[in-house]
Amino acid sequence: MIVGRRLSWHIILRYTGRAVVIHVLFALLVIVGYRLFDAEWMAVPAMPVSVLAAALGVLLAFRNGSAYDRWWEARTLWGGVVNYSRTFARQLLTLLPRPGREAGDTLTELELAPPSSRLLRTAVDRSSRLVTVEGTRASDGAVRDQFGQARVHPEQGSPRERIAALGTSVEALGESRGVVTSMKEDITEDARELVYAQMGFVNALRCHLRRQDPLPEIVPFFRPAVIEALRDEQNVPSAILLWMGTRLRRIYGQVTDTQKVLFLHVTMDRTLSELTNLLGACERIKNTTLPRQYDILLLAMTRAYLVLLPLGVVKELGWLTPLVTAVIAFLFIGLDAVGRDVETPFEDDVSDTPMTALCRTIEINLRQMLGETELPPPVQPQNGILY
Numbered sequence: 001m002i003v004g005r006r007l008s009w010h011i012i013l014r015y016t017g018r019a020v021v022i023h024v025l026f027a028l029l030v031i032v033g034y035r036l037f038d039a040e041w042m043a044v045p046a047m048p049v050s051v052l053a054a055a056l057g058v059l060l061a062f063r064n065g066s067a068y069d070r071w072w073e074a075r076t077l078w079g080g081v082v083n084y085s086r087t088f089a090r091q092l093l094t095l096l097p098r099p100g101r102e103a104g105d106t107l108t109e110l111e112l113a114p115p116s117s118r119l120l121r122t123a124v125d126r127s128s129r130l131v132t133v134e135g136t137r138a139s140d141g142a143v144r145d146q147f148g149q150a151r152v153h154p155e156q157g158s159p160r161e162r163i164a165a166l167g168t169s170v171e172a173l174g175e176s177r178g179v180v181t182s183m184k185e186d187i188t189e190d191a192r193e194l195v196y197a198q199m200g201f202v203n204a205l206r207c208h209l210r211r212q213d214p215l216p217e218i219v220p221f222f223r224p225a226v227i228e229a230l231r232d233e234q235n236v237p238s239a240i241l242l243w244m245g246t247r248l249r250r251i252y253g254q255v256t257d258t259q260k261v262l263f264l265h266v267t268m269d270r271t272l273s274e275l276t277n278l279l280g281a282c283e284r285i286k287n288t289t290l291p292r293q294y295d296i297l298l299l300a301m302t303r304a305y306l307v308l309l310p311l312g313v314v315k316e317l318g319w320l321t322p323l324v325t326a327v328i329a330f331l332f333i334g335l336d337a338v339g340r341d342v343e344t345p346f347e348d349d350v351s352d353t354p355m356t357a358l359c360r361t362i363e364i365n366l367r368q369m370l371g372e373t374e375l376p377p378p379v380q381p382q383n384g385i386l387y
Contacts, residue, residue, distance in 0.1 A: 016333045218236075226243065
């Protein structure tokens, strides 16, 4: 997302430069032919050009308004992700009971048979190593240039190499994301693991919407067994939510009070359902574009108008025709390009929803809830662009 006060000329030329140059060259040909070769037939009445400009302006305004609505809905949905992440962490840290079930206690009806899925078995299996403080390391998110292209630092290696380093040395996973220095005594290991899972979910959602591999970004938030099981999942964010629900089911089995179990189940499931709804809404925006008729019609009308423009003004403007054509072409081509760019808010470009920054904000907030004091820094804009 562009947050700087000034827009880079590199971005402007990227969107409008080539097309504007083509139409200016055509305007030069028109004025040369009209003035030097007496091709008076090249001058057309200005009235049709003016009517076409008015109609084109209305269509561009309609399409850009619809595109902005999509962009704003995407930002609103991620605002919901932030809020429900905080809500889920708060519920985990304040509602879940401490472990302490005796051997003779009766299991509740919500503690069912062990699941058959390899991923879900990791949610109830206590044999594998839990997430440790030393394991909370990862990269600082995607570092991109001014055009939105990801850059990989040579010392970091590829995402596959970082995953291959899982389980060998924590230094291979990158820079420290935070250290637990003053853990709250009333936070259970179950609650802490689920809070970390929520951090992993938002980062997996970010990568899922950007068509990136989420596994390198969620390594710090899960046990190795969970990461290995997630390799088989097509929709990693949805699988994480299912894992979190299954993990909660085991916790419910530690409570003997049926009423309390039902309260926990309804409360926590409502939050997980809201996160699922936000995931589905983001996928709807990602996978459903505006009707292509808008693009085809606007592109054809814009090009037709800019071709007729120098023909309609050459008689009155003379040698100023290329200059006027450049200004008007920049305006209409820029409006068309902005609409096309804004209508896709999850494409990892300059107009993208700042999901990397939002994920970092969520991580900072949730780590503070866990009592951590050494926190990762917020993501800062680069060249006026926040990712």
